[in-house]
Amino acid sequence: MDGFMLQFVNGLKTTVLLALVSGALGMALGLLAAAGRLSRWRAVSVMVGFYTTIIRGVPELIIILLIYFGGTVAISAFFGRYVEVNAFLAGVVSLTVVFGAYTAEIFRGAVLSIPTGQIEAARSLGLHPWQAWLLVILPQMLRIALPALANQWISLVKETSLISIVGLTDIMRVAAIGAGSLRAPLTFYLAASALYLALTSLALVIFNLLERRFAVPGR
Amino acid sequence: MHEPTVKELPAHGVRAERIEKRLGGNDVLRGVDLIVRTGEILSILGSSGSGKSTLLRCLNLLTVPDSGDIWVHGEKLAIRSESQHGGQAEILDHRQVRRVRASMGMVFQSFNLWPHMTALENVTEGPVLVKGIRRNAAADLGRHYLAKVGLSDKAGAYPRHLSGGQQQRVAIARALAMEPRVLLFDEPTSALDPELVGEVLRVMATLADEGRTMVIVTHELAFAREVSTRAAFMHRGLIEEESPSQKFFSSPVSGRLRSFLASHR
Numbered sequence: 001m002d003g004f005m006l007q008f009v010n011g012l013k014t015t016v017l018l019a020l021v022s023g024a025l026g027m028a029l030g031l032l033a034a035a036g037r038l039s040r041w042r043a044v045s046v047m048v049g050f051y052t053t054i055i056r057g058v059p060e061l062i063i064i065l066l067i068y069f070g071g072t073v074a075i076s077a078f079f080g081r082y083v084e085v086n087a088f089l090a091g092v093v094s095l096t097v098v099f100g101a102y103t104a105e106i107f108r109g110a111v112l113s114i115p116t117g118q119i120e121a122a123r124s125l126g127l128h129p130w131q132a133w134l135l136v137i138l139p140q141m142l143r144i145a146l147p148a149l150a151n152q153w154i155s156l157v158k159e160t161s162l163i164s165i166v167g168l169t170d171i172m173r174v175a176a177i178g179a180g181s182l183r184a185p186l187t188f189y190l191a192a193s194a195l196y197l198a199l200t201s202l203a204l205v206i207f208n209l210l211e212r213r214f215a216v217p218g219r
Numbered sequence: 220m221h222e223p224t225v226k227e228l229p230a231h232g233v234r235a236e237r238i239e240k241r242l243g244g245n246d247v248l249r250g251v252d253l254i255v256r257t258g259e260i261l262s263i264l265g266s267s268g269s270g271k272s273t274l275l276r277c278l279n280l281l282t283v284p285d286s287g288d289i290w291v292h293g294e295k296l297a298i299r300s301e302s303q304h305g306g307q308a309e310i311l312d313h314r315q316v317r318r319v320r321a322s323m324g325m326v327f328q329s330f331n332l333w334p335h336m337t338a339l340e341n342v343t344e345g346p347v348l349v350k351g352i353r354r355n356a357a358a359d360l361g362r363h364y365l366a367k368v369g370l371s372d373k374a375g376a377y378p379r380h381l382s383g384g385q386q387q388r389v390a391i392a393r394a395l396a397m398e399p400r401v402l403l404f405d406e407p408t409s410a411l412d413p414e415l416v417g418e419v420l421r422v423m424a425t426l427a428d429e430g431r432t433m434v435i436v437t438h439e440l441a442f443a444r445e446v447s448t449r450a451a452f453m454h455r456g457l458i459e460e461e462s463p464s465q466k467f468f469s470s471p472v473s474g475r476l477r478s479f480l481a482s483h484r
Contacts, residue, residue: 115329115331117327117329117330117331118331118332118333118334120281120327120331121325121327121331121332121333121390121393122333123281123320124279124281124320124323124324124325124327124394125320125321125324125344125345125348125349125393125394125397126317126318126319126320126321126322126345126349126397127317127345127348127349128317131348131349135333135344135348136333139335140333140334140335143335
């Protein structure tokens, strides 16, 4: 077990890095997609609608496999020889795509819950649509979206474990290797569980702080 | 000498010609003409669904009319009318519209304050973001207008801690802080409890006394009669009768207006 401590630490780093990178990129994608979904341009709205519906309707595991193997096929074809896609990169791409689809719907719902009269008031003063967005929509929308975002981040942390299937050495893979080689599955999977639980608890604490910090004043 | 026609009006005030608007399959406005001269206080009355709010919203293009022309302070607003082939009517010069909107304050039925900002912040953001006034100068300006609506002590309060009447007065201060040339009121007291209507009407009466140009869509007949210089009665998307306030209320011509006035006594 001792030799696995260092491996667990490295796995933990990989898991945290993967979650943070794909979470940040995914939220940016989600914001863009929400804006697209709410756009006046029907074609954009419909396309984003397809994206969120399809991604949310297919198991994450399949998306990961499709992106990993699809990416390998595409890149190999491009270079004319076999190139294997980096597992971390495949993980970032697939989790970003998934996270973006879910957060897009969260952001869209949050935006729609803001009464249109508030936007009209901003427009009636002569504000540019961007100014109205930054002044009225964004600060309220983020507050409304926080609880749902917290849930989504917790899911994301757990979904990173799926990337081990394509060979990423994260917490999950370290546990699986250890469980197999030392024939102590219970010990290793319990250890992995404790690590994931620690990460998700940390995420919860951070989101609770954020919710308190950005609580609607005066409520 | 003759009465000036629409075309000969001096280059100020607001004027709308042949405004048409369909909403949800209904002809809400069916070719309305409207003139608001500078210094005039025009009340627009009519039963609900007569198109009066839509007409008011067309003046600052919160609602874009399907067809018709609008001039504000002598400047014609650039709108493309709805085309025969189903193309939506749209604003052509957004910069112009933002400039014109900044010169026309609007007060809404549902106040529409921003709940995550204090009363003072609600009032100062417009001058800061649209007119580029520095924050401290805007705060002074904001406090001045909050005092004007009788809410000096509520500068730091959030909307949810204010009564409906107070919220509407903050909304009036927000419109005033842009120092607009025209004020548009869209049923400003319709969402208020009866005991809170008076405080809002008193603020509006003060503004009227200052000789401001105001267009007021309202159901408050006694108030309209008291403050307005002219009044218009809308029925089914057209202005049925329009005359100086005195004449409008004491000797209405149209039968519909007479029964409207009688039923709202």
